[in-house]
Amino acid sequence: MNTSFFRIFTGAFLIWFLSQGTLQAQQPGEPFTFSTRRILDESTQIIDQETGKRVTVRDAMRLIDTVPRSHHLEPVFDEYAQVSSYKLRPLTVEEKQTGAVNSRDLSKRPKVGDVMPLFVMKDVNGNVYRSTALRGQVVVLAFLLELKKPFWNANGAKALDDLISPSRATVNPIVLGVVGTSRTAINEILKTETLPFIPIPDAVGFHQKFSIMGFPSYIVIDRAGKVAAVIEPGEGEQLKEILLKIN
DSSP, rough: OOHHHHHHHHHHHHHHHHHHOOOOBBTTTTTTTTEEEEEESSSSOEEEETOOOEEEEHHHHHHHHSSSSSSEEEEEEOOOEEEEEEEEEEOHHHHHHHHHOOOGGGSSSSSSSOOOOOOEETTTTEEEEEGGGTTTSOOOEEEESSSTTTTTHHHHHHHHHHHHHHHHHHTTOOEEESSSOOOHHHHHHHHHHOOOEEEEOOHHHHHHHHOOOOSEEEEEEESSHHHHHHOOOTTTTHHHHHHHHHO
């Protein structure tokens, strides 16, 4: 393909995308409206990772257009798991070779022994769960893709309940099911099913914020608000073990 044509086409596409595309972001006074959209425009905060300085959408677009496949606009998630700003960063060697952007950075995943990064979640009934307010209680964040087949069924519900039940009489953890399912769909599910957790709807942003790589995954938070365990898919028995040992 002619290089000049490619650049013209790419530039035109980016202009269309940036003018038409919308992204989830917190709006003033609407911290829990996960359907809220914010247009990516000149008011959007973009920080250049290499310089630490703010750049405009136009300048970011110009850089991406001038040197194709060189940079990526990476969303930065706030405590509500909504996009509050963007980071303009160079693509890694691997990303350039594969042509695929890695949206899960393991270095951003909560680490055992560290204080859990601030989060604020809201369930289908409007109850708010702020990480700092949950201190003094053991919390389990159960990250699930969707509450529908093939990702979720009665067997999955029983399996998770079996992992948590042995510790309910002693630790009685607060279990938040961080799912991508909508509020409306969850309310329909609750009419016929009992879930072994408090469902947090429309929570895909938290999957990205905490760099969740697979499902189901779990993060256990102790009474001091520190990460007690990060449990990968297929290692669910560790959840039962840590809950039986935790003070």
